[in-house]
Amino acid sequence: MILEEFLQIVGLITLTVFILIFIVSILILIIGYILLKKDRLIFPNLALFLMDNFYSILLKVFLLIGTEDTFYRVGIEFYNKYYEDAFKKAKNKVLVLPHCLRDSKCPAKLTPNGVECIFCGRCKIGDIIKVAKENNYKVYIVPGSTFLKRILKEEKPEAVFGVACNRDLFYGMNMLSRKGIPSQGQPLLRDGCINTLVDVDELISRLKNLR
Template identity: 25%
Template structure:
């Protein structure tokens, strides 16, 4: 099934590039999973991203900096329902979603009407713990939506 998940994500991103969907910063959302946060961190960023001390032990600091630099929305998803609610908000026209391929496939199917660029996370410690992301992919996706 993982093979299929990867293919769905790949095809979605290819189709999105051909659509050349553009939006303003205020209509773009970066959505990422809670497992990006370092598991040893004592900060409760699940409820409030401003709680992040930006220590650099995880990529939340970098994602927050992208949000500030480009003026785009950012949200930590604590689960699929919360993520879908944020993505389907009327004022969101484009989404950069970071997650494992399984969650990305599920989200893409649930929010088919939205322009979503899916960025698979890296799982050096297995699923749902201390995951990572290639920041260049996120930056390129932001710039593609905003050009």
């Protein structure tokens, strides 16, 4: 009888702790999102630890108050803000562009280093590359995440700027953060597998300001 009462008390305490953690997690997400919009971070190192290691749990909690895509956008904004200063200080930077930004009739060929732009003018990738190289970025146009892993292994960049859909960009920045590599990201305005769209003016402006 005593043991049964003890187990009930332990169960009640455990349930209470989980409820409190749940409530606190929601409050942190809400407050963190509001402050992020105001260009401020709350407990940045703690937030980074949670985002890096418990993003799947944070996502489940966030789904109670928002959408999955919104969570990814919040995560991207957080990583951009957290790593902005460290990114600026890095010297060996790479820009990773998705091959889906190309025109559907792009004549460029896929090589072991990704798609090699020939500056045909069919899309804006050529303009982006020119600005990036002027600001000391090495540029890769990649067909998938496996290329990013190769770039990290072979190039060993000090910082990475990525362009991708919200989901892929978040997971890419999360992976880089866990490796201790500062990153910046620019989400696509229109995603998909072909003829995607990015805000070119904003991207070029950020590449210049983050050099």
